[in-house]
Amino acid sequence: MRYRRILMKLSGGALAGEEGWGFAPQAIEHIADEVLDVHRMGVEVGIVVGGGNIFRGELGEQWGIERAEADNIGMLATVINGLMLRGALTARGEGSDVRVMTAIPINAVAEPYIRLRAINHLEHGRIIILVAGTGNPYVTTDYPAVQRALELRAEALLAAKNGVDGIYTADPRRNPAARRYRTIGYDTVIRQNLRALDQSAVLLARDHSLPVHVFDFDQAGAMRRICVGEDVGTVIADARDELV
Numbered sequence: 001m002r003y004r005r006i007l008m009k010l011s012g013g014a015l016a017g018e019e020g021w022g023f024a025p026q027a028i029e030h031i032a033d034e035v036l037d038v039h040r041m042g043v044e045v046g047i048v049v050g051g052g053n054i055f056r057g058e059l060g061e062q063w064g065i066e067r068a069e070a071d072n073i074g075m076l077a078t079v080i081n082g083l084m085l086r087g088a089l090t091a092r093g094e095g096s097d098v099r100v101m102t103a104i105p106i107n108a109v110a111e112p113y114i115r116l117r118a119i120n121h122l123e124h125g126r127i128i129i130l131v132a133g134t135g136n137p138y139v140t141t142d143y144p145a146v147q148r149a150l151e152l153r154a155e156a157l158l159a160a161k162n163g164v165d166g167i168y169t170a171d172p173r174r175n176p177a178a179r180r181y182r183t184i185g186y187d188t189v190i191r192q193n194l195r196a197l198d199q200s201a202v203l204l205a206r207d208h209s210l211p212v213h214v215f216d217f218d219q220a221g222a223m224r225r226i227c228v229g230e231d232v233g234t235v236i237a238d239a240r241d242e243l244v
């Protein structure tokens with residue numbers, strides 16, 4: 001086993017159907033199955049979930065809503081997604097204990113995020129879903145994904161993508177000559193402004209040498225394969241660029 005404790009960044013879009021909005025039950029079941037699969041192998045799993053299937057703060061401007069307010073709406077969207085995931089994980093994983101921890105206190109529906117308590121949950125084999133991002137505006141959930149991974153001493157961040165299986169030299173849908181990176185250095189991602197993750201998140205990962213695996217979540221078993229040490233997707237790391 002390569003990793004014993006991971007943090008997964010799941011975009012809200014992973015819970016949605018084709019159009020990327022709202023919820024699709026099959027998509028949510030797929031997430032639950034993938035997560036429960038690695039959890040049953042004994043991997044400790046934390047999930048930071050986004051809210052893009054409901055609302056993103058960057059839409060605020062065009063909707064005539066001030067950015068900080070729009071970001072609050074986006075953060076609350078992640079709370080809804082977290083509860084939805086908890087529901088699905090609990091229904092499909094008989095007996096599995098799943099906790100939703102929020103950076104914005106909403107005591108009636110979720111636990112507050114407290115670092116040591118989150119670590120304690122992981123040590124007891126509970127799956128934790130971390131919602132409301134950092135609790136502050138002007139970032140997306142990429143940044144707290146890296147931040148929580150570091151805080152919780154996860155060995156890696158798994159950044160799940162829909163329909164793209166890693167980082168390429170060019171857009172593989174437009175350019176058939178595009179090649180996938182097996183490994184890519186943090187500095188290359190930053191210099192080329194590759195949009196696998198927000199720049200601020202990549203910088204934080206770089207400063208603390210956190211490996212970030214970018215992989216296609218639609219491929220069943222991808223998470224398990226990463227955890228056992230197989231070569232899946234692209235890993236952003238303190239390493240030289242290497243193409244597949």
Ligand code: UDP
Binds near residue numbers: 050051055058073074
């Ligand atoms: N957000 C925020 N602070 C945070 C995390 C998220 O303000 O620490 C807001 C921001 O508006 C963001 C939205 O929540 O657009 C939803 O998160 P994100 O865009 O990361 O969702 P994803 O694209 O991953 O589904």
